[in-house]
Amino acid sequence: MDVRTDKISIDAVSKQFIAASGHKVEALRDVSLSIGENEFVCVVGRSGCGKSTLLNMVAGFLKPSSGSILVDGKQIEGPGKGKGVVFQNLALFPWLTARKNIEFGCKQKGMSESERNQLSTELIDLVHLNGFEDKYPFELSGGMQQRVAIARALAIDPIILLMDEPFGALDEQTRMVMQTELLQIWSSRKKTVVFITHSVSESIVLADRIIVLGTNPGHLKREFKVTLERPRDRLSVDFVKLEAEVQDALD
Amino acid sequence: MNDTSKSRDYLISISAVILFLVVWQLAATAGVINRNILASPFDLAILGAQQVVDGTIFRHTLVSLSRVISGFTIGAVLAIILGLAMGNSERFRIIINPIVEVLRPIPPLAWIPLAIIWFGIGETSKIFLIALTSFFPIVVNTFKGVTGLDRTLLRAARSFDVTPRKMLWQVALPAAMPDISTGLRVGWSLALAVLVAAEMIAAKSGLGFLITEAMNLGRFDMVVFGIVVIGIVSVATDALLRAFIGRYLLFWHRGLDSAGG
Amino acid sequence: MPLTNQNIEEPVSESGAADVVSKSFLNTHQWLQPVIVFAILLGVWEILSRVGMLDPFFMPPPSTLAQTLVELITEGFPENILLHTHILVTLKRSIIGYLIAVALAIPIGILIGYFQVLDIATQPFVTFGRSTAPISILPLFIAVFDIGEVSKIALITFACFWATVTNTIAGVKFVDPILLRAAQSMDTSRIRTFVEVILPAATPRIFAGLKVSLAIAFMVIVAAEMIATVFGLGALINEARTWFRTDITMVGMFVIGVIGYVASIGLDRLEHRLIPWSQASRSSE
Numbered sequence A: 001m002d003v004r005t006d007k008i009s010i011d012a013v014s015k016q017f018i019a020a021s022g023h024k025v026e027a028l029r030d031v032s033l034s035i036g037e038n039e040f041v042c043v044v045g046r047s048g049c050g051k052s053t054l055l056n057m058v059a060g061f062l063k064p065s066s067g068s069i070l071v072d073g074k075q076i077e078g079p080g081k082g083k084g085v086v087f088q089n090l091a092l093f094p095w096l097t098a099r100k101n102i103e104f105g106c107k108q109k110g111m112s113e114s115e116r117n118q119l120s121t122e123l124i125d126l127v128h129l130n131g132f133e134d135k136y137p138f139e140l141s142g143g144m145q146q147r148v149a150i151a152r153a154l155a156i157d158p159i160i161l162l163m164d165e166p167f168g169a170l171d172e173q174t175r176m177v178m179q180t181e182l183l184q185i186w187s188s189r190k191k192t193v194v195f196i197t198h199s200v201s202e203s204i205v206l207a208d209r210i211i212v213l214g215t216n217p218g219h220l221k222r223e224f225k226v227t228l229e230r231p232r233d234r235l236s237v238d239f240v241k242l243e244a245e246v247q248d249a250l251d
Numbered sequence B: 001m002n003d004t005s006k007s008r009d010y011l012i013s014i015s016a017v018i019l020f021l022v023v024w025q026l027a028a029t030a031g032v033i034n035r036n037i038l039a040s041p042f043d044l045a046i047l048g049a050q051q052v053v054d055g056t057i058f059r060h061t062l063v064s065l066s067r068v069i070s071g072f073t074i075g076a077v078l079a080i081i082l083g084l085a086m087g088n089s090e091r092f093r094i095i096i097n098p099i100v101e102v103l104r105p106i107p108p109l110a111w112i113p114l115a116i117i118w119f120g121i122g123e124t125s126k127i128f129l130i131a132l133t134s135f136f137p138i139v140v141n142t143f144k145g146v147t148g149l150d151r152t153l154l155r156a157a158r159s160f161d162v163t164p165r166k167m168l169w170q171v172a173l174p175a176a177m178p179d180i181s182t183g184l185r186v187g188w189s190l191a192l193a194v195l196v197a198a199e200m201i202a203a204k205s206g207l208g209f210l211i212t213e214a215m216n217l218g219r220f221d222m223v224v225f226g227i228v229v230i231g232i233v234s235v236a237t238d239a240l241l242r243a244f245i246g247r248y249l250l251f252w253h254r255g256l257d258s259a260g261g
Numbered sequence C: 001m002p003l004t005n006q007n008i009e010e011p012v013s014e015s016g017a018a019d020v021v022s023k024s025f026l027n028t029h030q031w032l033q034p035v036i037v038f039a040i041l042l043g044v045w046e047i048l049s050r051v052g053m054l055d056p057f058f059m060p061p062p063s064t065l066a067q068t069l070v071e072l073i074t075e076g077f078p079e080n081i082l083l084h085t086h087i088l089v090t091l092k093r094s095i096i097g098y099l100i101a102v103a104l105a106i107p108i109g110i111l112i113g114y115f116q117v118l119d120i121a122t123q124p125f126v127t128f129g130r131s132t133a134p135i136s137i138l139p140l141f142i143a144v145f146d147i148g149e150v151s152k153i154a155l156i157t158f159a160c161f162w163a164t165v166t167n168t169i170a171g172v173k174f175v176d177p178i179l180l181r182a183a184q185s186m187d188t189s190r191i192r193t194f195v196e197v198i199l200p201a202a203t204p205r206i207f208a209g210l211k212v213s214l215a216i217a218f219m220v221i222v223a224a225e226m227i228a229t230v231f232g233l234g235a236l237i238n239e240a241r242t243w244f245r246t247d248i249t250m251v252g253m254f255v256i257g258v259i260g261y262v263a264s265i266g267l268d269r270l271e272h273r274l275i276p277w278s279q280a281s282r283s284s285e
């Protein structure tokens, strides 16, 4: 493994919410984590342990209640600026077709229409949405919508890619194809990826490092370095062994 | 939202209202607006005080309110029963739904003449009109609520061998309650507005009557006062109704959110 | 066995072939059901009138109503004002008032919805305005604009304004925050977020406001026409009452219902055209 400089450093971050009832909900407590440049990190943990909260803080949507999050050694100032996000509940613009959704970010950058068109065509190919590019989100299946959301995040060619259970609604087949595509993009374009998933095996297929969050309140429970050679064989002894270990840490 | 920002909001709202009243008063005093038509806030306050002291306004308000309440109760009960029946019985739906759909586009105020023909200008015609006005929004929403029932919810209930009767009371009705509540609120505010119109066109008492009478006497300060009272009654009763719904009908629900206008 | 049971889910497996056949028959002939219901209803109504069980003064039979409709079209009432004149007068008043209201309410609503301070400051006024009984304002408008057309149009404008403005404010204010986040994550400027996210996201609610307002316009104009005019459908049905012409009142109501129905269908179509993507959220309406 090559030594990397820190791309994202999360330092003693805690987050509390004030729930509608007025009570304080402690979502995360004292999480510290460094993510290297071009590293692929998967975050796993029980539902409600604060995975999305952590991701939203890195994305710049939420401010930590205490602690700090640095990107390239600088305090993050807000969303955007090279941080692409795939949202857990997708957040596709319902009034835009799949293609227009994908092109949205490039349009903001001022890319010309023909360039945009070419890029979105490539991405539509990549996520296998040919034939559906002119459909509105409500006309697409859950899995298709998810793929639009992924393509939209990739379209702005982000340096940091933050993905919240992006493959959750996909069937096993498509999911595996998408995993391969994602790894392909990651290794060819060099991005730092934070990827939330509920699937332990998915995290092992993808990650350089797996972060296990514990619940009540959310905290850093364990870390696993995944040193297996890519592409990873799900049936290999080491894979299965690691899978059991991570699963164990989760329970 | 925390307490400080909430009180800040109140402060802004109240200042806006005060500013509005001050500008209005100044405009009236300076003669920019015709005081014979639009009385100044100060004049209105005095008029209001008189009316409150001699009780006239309460009498008219009570008359109007009791009309709306009786008509609304009849309309709502009928609408909920019919709506539930339509949702649960196919045969019933086939017969009732077309009739509802044909009558629904007729605006309630257009029923006023017919109501007078059928029941005269007395209480019955007003109660009929109000019942009718509240009926349509409630029946449509109830029906929508029952038919829009979450299929998985139904299936879940079935899998527990719930009897049809229990199904109605313990699954269908509670699940339709948010829609029914919407219907109730829409029906109520519509009913109030319709009653005022009906009272303006043919009545001998009530807030609508107060306004027409004032108009005929050229007392526009009374007209404005009447408008304000109707507005207050409407806001207050809607708040009451909302509290009632939240307390007794939707207590299990997350509370009424601000959706829907 | 119910015919088309869409309401409560039936297991498909047991129902068998006969049920499938009857279902598809009824699905292709669904318009038949209400037609049959109405045929029976009108028939019974007619017969009850003929045998004297329904007083024709209170409930004129359908045959009379049909004749009355012809009479209204060819001879007119009152003072020989033909039906189409009434319709045009009513339509003109309500459409002008409605359009003015919409032209005012949408920009104002967008402003209020976008700037939180404005929203908080105007909330008492909006709540109050929305709660006033529109007709109660009529005397004031008559005093200001006199009893003619202007006061009626002003009344429609007033009545429609509140429903449109409320919905517009809500549309702009309650944009799904996740969509705003999505836009932020793609470095969208404030202005472009407003134009490309907030405005389109608000359109379904604005449309809902337009529909409600149209119904209000129609309701209010009919009532306004009952006061001091002989032109318009409201005048028609109220004049007829004072002349004990129940048949005319009922036909007039029918015409009002048809126009209201056509107008709301028209708006539905327009909505479908302009914002096809909101179909999903609309189908529940």
Ligand SMILES: Nc1ncnc2c1ncn2[C@@H]1O[C@H](COP(=O)(O)OP(=O)(O)OP(=O)(O)O)[C@@H](O)[C@H]1O
Residues within 6 Å of the ligand: A017, A018, A019, A020, A025, A026, A027, A045, A046, A047, A048, A049, A050, A051, A052, A053, A054, A088
């Ligand atoms: N805006 C909020 N207001 C109040 N509480 C919140 C808010 N957002 C999250 N929470 C709470 O914080 C905790 C963590 O939520 P979060 O969405 O981060 O979980 P998660 O790990 O992503 O769960 P899942 O796997 O189900 O997506 C939960 O207890 C949740 O109820």
Ligand SMILES: [Mg+2]
Residues within 6 Å of the ligand: A051, A052, A053, A088, A164
């Ligand atoms: Mg989550």
